[in-house]
Amino acid sequence: MTEKETIFWNRVLELAHNHLSQTTFDFFVTDAKLLRIENNVAIILLDSDIKEVFWRENLTQFTLTAGFEIYDAEISARYVFDEEAETVVEEAPAQEIVTNPVTASQTLLPQDNLSNINAKYNFKNFVQGDENRWAVAASMAVAESPGTTYNPLFIYGGPGLGKTHLLNAVGNAILADNPRARVRYITAENFMNEFTKHLRLNSLDELKNEFRTLDVLLIDDIQSLPKKTTSGGIQQEFFDTFNELHSRNKQIVLTSDRNPDHLNDLEERLVTRFKWGLTVNITPPDFETRVAILTNKIQDYPYHFPAETIEYLAGQFDTNVRDLEGALKDINLVANFKQLDSISVDVAAEAIRARKKDGPQLTIIPIEDIQVQVGKFYDVTVKEIKATKRTQNIVLARQVAMYLAREMTDNSLPKIGKEFGGRDHSTVLHAYNKIKNMIAQDDSLRIEIDSIKNKIK
Template sequence: MTDSLQARWAHLLSILAADPAVTARQRGFVNLAQPQGLMGSSRLIIEVPNKLTRAVFEEQISASFRAALHEAFGPSTTALFDVNESMVPVESARQDVFQGEREVPVEHQPTPSVATASAHPEAPAGSRAFEYYTEPHPGPDHYEVPADEQVTRPSLQALEAERAGFPSAQQSAPVAPAAGVPAPREYPAPLPTFVPDAPTVPESQQVHPHEDPENAPTWDSSARLNPNYTFDTFVIGQSNRFAHASAFAVAEQPGIVYNPLFIYGGSGLGKTHLLHAIGHYTKYLYPNLRVRYVNSEEFTNDFINSIRDDEGSSFKQIYRNVDVLLIDDIQFLAGKEATMEEFFHTFNALYNHQKQIVITSDLPPKQLTGFAERMRSRFGSGLNVDVQPPELETRIAILRKKAQNEILPVRDDVMEYIASHVTANIRELEGALIRASAAASMKKPPEPITLAEAETYLKDLLSDTGGAEITSALVLATVAKYFDVSIEDMQSKSRTRTLTNARQVAMYLLRELTEMSLPRIGNDLGGRDHTTVMHAVRKVSAQMAERQTIFNQVTELTNLIRQEQRAAG
């Protein structure tokens, strides 16, 4: 850059800096640009690092920029923008962009609109964040507890009573994490045939959930994200379009729009999927941000363990230093006074530092019982979106997506048959698809089942019996009788082959035929961890496609359970 060009560019910047029509945020984007030279005498070539910066010049401040350009370079000068994504912007300019977003007082910020949420809902997963939004910065490494925060420690006895309120509370005493740090959740590996359509991420920025936490970056390992739940694997329909768009916007611009984001709806409709997808995409776009997914039971256990081990400060350091907190099934905190008090302060600490909070629940904030009004008020202060049961077209799309990702041999007419008979729950929908795929694998030679065969294989699974609700007690009693074992045996720690098989089949059927959560299923089978249940469900799903005996066992047990259901109704 010549001295003359540099001087005139500096003059242009000074004009824009003095222009009241150009905001601090827009000035930050202006500072990202660098003039490269004049083509002829009237065309200025300007290099910018991304499309968003170019859009700021060409759309947001076009009149101010044109006037400044003409004053600094001459009335006939035009600008030609060269987008160079490998360009390294000046760090101070990036900070200007970020600070420009943050310096607007809360009371003067515009109310978020649906248009903002859906501005780029279909943006390619491989796109970089700065093509659309500004890049948030991670918070400080150390959180100071406010002096006015209540420091009275609840009794351990009272806290253990709160822990006992969760479905999986009867499991053996938790092992204290090292140095008061909650251990990251481990997810079983996906089935071998599953190939997620995930974005291509440079190796240096990839998150590896299964790596040894001691050797992995601290905040990658603590994100606790399920590798299968991404935006790429989420099927969008009318029932969840707004929730998806809102979640996508939050992932692109965490802490700035829709904070907190509260997603509510029935069991098995994709709320947890959206939480994990937000975490994955945020980590992809902003590798340095600290993302943490946790359900309400894990939050409670982490809090109680920290008090028990005299590591309360470590708990605060972990949960109040995150940049994005994703908390699932908040309704299970109802009535747990000490844990809710801690979450209240955690919420305030994150919100006051403009850190993103995303919460899921089975009910909207106003309908939550067992929560103080101040909690419901905070939950409702951001954007509340619901997820409804999917309509027929979306159900078919969900089945096709799963069949494609997991290479399941199921015909289109069979998928349409399943979608037309399972209307309320995605979990049941996918369970029927797996059953059809397993039936195809059992044929000699293996080939997709016909519609007539599907009606036979899936008759009891899909029929609308109108009978009594299928309960855990019904499933466990039926499985125990079938395998000639007792329910107490299945709940025991014994790992004989017969008991292990019976226990895993019971877990699979409870997941497929009821709306029980993973922790509740684990609790009913001897207080086992929810990851054990997840592993069992996946194992039985895979074995059904490989072993005729397992397929027959699951089919026969489903028929028996349905018969008992009809008899009870």
């Protein structure tokens, strides 16, 4: 590699390392190799087609960012598996990021109307639950009548909850109704990269023309705009773009990992404008929604997932959808290697073991051991814990035991419920959340539970 290619590749690796868990980085990225860059195409050597899928879905953005930073150009990626055979650079294969989707009867748009919309994200394949219902409803309303209903629409929530999916769904729905609409999806980080590139090339007028003539601007992770003290004019440019589009009733949809009031690095005048329209929150999916998400996503895999396996996975990851997707990719790797056609709970547990190690460590402890130790502490029997009697001390012991079973084992909620007299998973979840909230407010209860934990370990 040339010196410049080395700098480029080191930047790609740095971005990947900063955004991926160590386990994921080690498996998917460490063995990758940049062969060369020709005609603005990075030729990247991988050792399996599974890794190619991962790179296309998760790392394309990093090659683009590094390209703008090092080459002041858009560097696309081409993945190869045989270093010696690759001597000619062919046209880069199509990425999942596509131009405006059209039907066979519609005329393709000029190439200067690229939307960056991901065609696979739509409202039909977005799983709704109580935690995202209002965000979905608002997004659909915007798609049906852009620029007139909620403008801007501001969607916030933690990572992996579907914000990017909704942004692209809005864009796809609008383009389905009006293929000639000028729609642009972009992350805040890429907006910064675009600004920096045009600033270096002394071509800011092109950037202004590109963004201020849009019909719909979909901007992801707005919290990533650089701090107001170091923005170098980026916040000013976005402020002016926002004003221009809003004044012409052009739709703006933004996502963030936090409420507008907590965007402390952005200028107050920007934050104020973000609140002109509608602000909606997305929270982590509940158990039923996670089951529905998994049921939907396993359709993309050629394996049979028994109901108990789906429920097991739904019980393992309760913070975001991305973890569920990652778990399925882990399972796909194991199933491919072992040539399986059905995914048992044991196979699923083996596949996600490394991913779980990145989170809280779970000890292999029989639920019965937990019930015995909790019963001894609160002077109740295991039989009483499993029964339906609801005297105060028995209820507390039962809920503490359920809480510890959820905290200290990798059993699914339905499995835990079964071990407590056949109770429903929602009962276990209620007990877990109740004890968790009580611990936060009651130091004496926290000390009691820590004492029980020490006896169980």
